[in-house]
Amino acid sequence: MSSREEILARLRVATGDVTSQPGERDPVPVVAETAGAAPDTLELFVTTVTDYRASVVRCTPEQVGAEVAAALVRARAHTVLVPPGLDTSWVARARDAGLRLRADEGEDGGPLTAQELDGIDAVVTAARVAVATTGTIVLDHAPDQGRRALTLVPDQHVCVVRADQVVLDVPDAVALLDPTRPLTWVSGPSATSDIELDRVEGVHGPRTLDVVVVG
Amino acid sequence: MSDPPVQDTSPTFLGMPSFQRAAKVALADTQQRRNLAHATATIRAKRAAAVAEVEGWEELRLAGAGAKDEALHHLPDYLEQLEAALTARGATVHWARDAAEANRVVVDLARAKGTDEVVKVKSMATQEIELNEALEEAGIAAWETDLAELIVQLGEDRPSHILVPAIHRNRAEIREIFARRMGAVGRAAPADLTDEPARLAEAARLHLREKFLRARVAVSGANFAVADTGTLVVVESEGNGRMCLTLPETLITVVGIEKVLPTFADLATMLQLLPRSSTGERMNPYTSMWTGVTPGDGPQEVHVVLLDNGRSRVLADEAGREALRCIRCSACLNVCPVYERTGGHAYGSVYPGPIGAVLNPLLRGTATEVDRSLPYASSLCGACFDACPVRIDIPALLVRLRTQVVDEASGRSAEAASMKAAAWMFGDHRRLEAAQRAATLGGRLLGDRTIRSLPGLGAWTQARDVPTPPTETFRQWWARTHGDAEGDRDDAGDAEGDRHDPGDQPVEPEQDIGGAVPHTSEEGP
Known part of the structure; x- marks a missing residue:
């Protein structure tokens, strides 16, 4: 008997007492969270993101380029990675300010290698959805965000979130996501609680996270 | 089909001592x-x-x-x-x-x-x-x-x-x-x-x-x-x-x-x-x-x-299977008064704390010293159940595993024997007094020294210091200050009047032991 068959047979015997059918349970309960004292979802999102010591600003669509450039300059970035589907107006001001924009294209004409990515200071992306109660941004790595490595190796991530992408809680976000895409949930900059169980920012992922909320 | 096999204890944890013995080292x-x-x-x-x-x-x-x-x-x-x-x-x-x-x-x-x-x-x-x-x-x-x-x-x-x-x-x-x-x-x-x-x-x-x-x-x-x-x-x-x-x-x-x-x-x-x-x-x-x-x-x-x-194998256990809900959050470790003091190494597995105390004996069986001891690595205070995000009733599982461990030892466990002895002793006040006199004698001999272990009580004293017995029991104190060692409830009200009645002297059936424990009461005989 193969391992597969043997394990499945063991499990069928082990669950021999179960009389229900798979999927017979009640619909998956959705436990909504509340906004607490915050006046609205967007305000709550700004508060919870700030709690992670990420920087967050709200602006009009016309101001995005300026806010993105300001964030990059603040972190002293020199090279900026631009995903293939990004709205180029978002990085025009940064280019004008003298920052070097890079596409996901390496020396050999293929995508940037991990080593090449390690030499780039920052990345600017859009997002798929954001969660107010937890201060989370979810990336689904569509062309305006780029493949997963792009938002991982550079030390600064500037993420532009449209106000209408901010939902209240985790169940709202899960309902909007496409599970066939790779998904990355980001809540603040890279951090660890491994030293005496206290949160310390800055390990392997981007150590600086700037969120620009538009609208 | 026979029962699914238990998990082999990995080489690192083979021959681990009981939780209680390992905990004693950790506590130091x-x-x-x-x-x-x-x-x-x-x-x-x-x-x-x-x-x-x-x-x-x-x-x-x-x-x-x-x-x-x-x-x-x-x-x-x-x-x-x-x-x-x-x-x-x-x-x-x-x-x-x-x-x-x-x-x-x-x-x-x-x-x-x-x-x-x-x-x-x-x-x-x-x-x-x-x-x-x-x-x-x-x-x-x-x-x-x-x-x-x-x-x-x-x-x-x-x-x-x-x-x-x-x-x-x-x-x-x-x-x-x-x-x-x-x-x-x-x-x-x-x-x-x-x-x-x-x-x-x-x-x-x-x-x-x-x-x-x-x-x-x-x-x-x-x-x-x-x-x-x-x-x-x-x-x-x-x-x-x-x-x-x-x-x-x-x-x-x-x-x-x-x-x-x-x-x-x-x-x-x-x-x-x-x-x-x-x-x-x-x-x-x-x-x-x-x-x-x-x-x-x-x-x-x-x-x-x-x-x-x-x-x-855990899944086949209708009561034990809820332990498989565990999402490894470790909330139960952080709230556990036992884990907080002993740390994780004493549990003899990569799964420490309350969830480890149930999961390890369920996964590996109770053939080894450490797995037999784990269901006792708890005060059953219930904090783990309250903290568990998937509502695993850890205290109930621990109690059930204790029953299993005791049953496997065919009812001849030290606990069963000591409970039987205690029942015999408490069953008659003369036996209780004799035992207490023996204990307080020990207390006076030991003074402030701590008892680290007692022969015949290995399992109990491995991880616990035995309190030094008091030099006088309550019953002895009562006899000394009230002169009525019987402590008989009916007599308590007029103990004053009975105090000097020689006919009401406590029976001292085991004078050979008690002789070394003189009544020091001024009121005594």
């Missing part, structure tokens, strides 16, 4: 006790605050337990569904009956890639099967990339907590380990390294980065495996998980079969429960979800090893 380590008290107090406060923010927490716990129960009650169906979804998305699924088989699969895959190293995401399943040791034996270095795992690996230590394996170490000890050991296996720690947590995290970042950038094979576990979509989920903080799951060409994920969730919608519940229970945060910094292979993004060769290793 005052540095570790200080570290643990500090860390668990910190996390308890954070968790309480994060949970208090969610009004429907109890509903969430019920939803979490419901999702896991649905998956466990129909585990073979959901596993087959998971396998089909993964295969359809370009992943290769392997099945492993036990640790040896899982290790063989991973070693063979790594060898086929011609690599002599793998980067690893912290994973309880791979710790359980001691994959690192198996890889090392095959000449393949396994680099742990989680900060706490790195501390443990560099310190040649063992994990003592599910979430924070180096919880027993403080910042000064971590600095010392980094400074001494990093250079031997890669980039050395900066010469001016301090014990500031941010500097320590920076040292880990620099040390591991070169390993991430060059690694070709990564090994991970998974917090959840979604049956209807084939999605695997890793919940983490540092970004080391993202590095391993994204940069290498080949990704091998070892998943305990109990990690299955029925549907993608169930993930919402779990992501609401897990971070608040585990690190006390509204959400952990990073959660990665991947569904097979995504062309042009991340590993292009994806393997999933589905691991049984004793789980089917």
Whole structure:
């Protein structure tokens, strides 16, 4: 008997007492969270993101380029990675300010290698959805965000979130996501609680996270 | 079909002493006790605050337990569904009956890639099967990339907590380990390294980065495996998980079969429960979800090893199976008064704390000293059940396992014998008085010295100091001050009048013992 068959047979015997059918349970309960004292979802999102010591600003669509450039300059970035589907107006001001924009294209004409990515200071992306109660941004790595490595190796991530992408809680976000895409949930900059169980920012992922909320 | 096999005790934990004996050693380590008290107090406060923010927490716990129960009650169906979804998305699924088989699969895959190293995401399943040791034996270095795992690996230590394996170490000890050991296996720690947590995290970042950038094979576990979509989920903080799951060409994920969730919608519940229970945060910094292979993004060769290793046996136990709901958040460790004092090493397994005290005897059976002792590694205070996000009734399972351990010892346990003796003694006041006189004599002989062990009471005194008996019992005190050693309730009211009645002298049937214990009462005879 193969391992597969043997394990499945063991499990069928082990669950021999179960009389229900798979999927017979009640619909998956959705436990909504509340906004607490915050006046609205967007305000709550700004508060919870700030709690992670990420920087967050709200602006009009016309101001995005300026806010993105300001964030990059603040972190002293020199090279900026631009995903293939990004709205180029978002990085025009940064280019004008003298920052070097890079596409996901390496020396050999293929995508940037991990080593090449390690030499780039920052990345600017859009997002798929954001969660107010937890201060989370979810990336689904569509062309305006780029493949997963792009938002991982550079030390600064500037993420532009449209106000209408901010939902209240985790169940709202899960309902909007496409599970066939790779998904990355980001809540603040890279951090660890491994030293005496206290949160310390800055390990392997981007150590600086700037969120620009538009609208 | 016979009962599914138990999990073999891994070589590291073979011959472990009982929890109580190991705990006694751990309790003597005052540095570790200080570290643990500090860390668990910190996390308890954070968790309480994060949970208090969610009004429907109890509903969430019920939803979490419901999702896991649905998956466990129909585990073979959901596993087959998971396998089909993964295969359809370009992943290769392997099945492993036990640790040896899982290790063989991973070693063979790594060898086929011609690599002599793998980067690893912290994973309880791979710790359980001691994959690192198996890889090392095959000449393949396994680099742990989680900060706490790195501390443990560099310190040649063992994990003592599910979430924070180096919880027993403080910042000064971590600095010392980094400074001494990093250079031997890669980039050395900066010469001016301090014990500031941010500097320590920076040292880990620099040390591991070169390993991430060059690694070709990564090994991970998974917090959840979604049956209807084939999605695997890793919940983490540092970004080391993202590095391993994204940069290498080949990704091998070892998943305990109990990690299955029925549907993608169930993930919402779990992501609401897990971070608040585990690190006390509204959400952990990073959660990665991947569904097979995504062309042009991340590993292009994806393997999933589905691991049984004793789980089917736990599932066959109708009462015990709820322990398989565990999502390894470690909330039960952090609230446990026993864990807080002993730390994790005494539990003789990678699963310490209250959940370990039930999971290990369920997975491995009760044939060894340590597994027999674990159901007693608890005061049954119930804090673990209250904290558990998936409502595992740990105290009830502990009591049931105690019953099992006692039954297996065919009713001739020391506890049973001592209870029988106690019943005989308490059954007659003369016997009780004689015993008390014997005890107080001991107390006067010992003075303030502590009794570390008592012959014949080995099991009880291994981990406990016996209180030095008092020099006088209540009954003796009463006799001395009231002159009525009988303490008879009917007589108490007019004890004053009876006091000098020679006819009311207490009977001293065992004067040969009692003779050494003179009544010192002025009122006495």
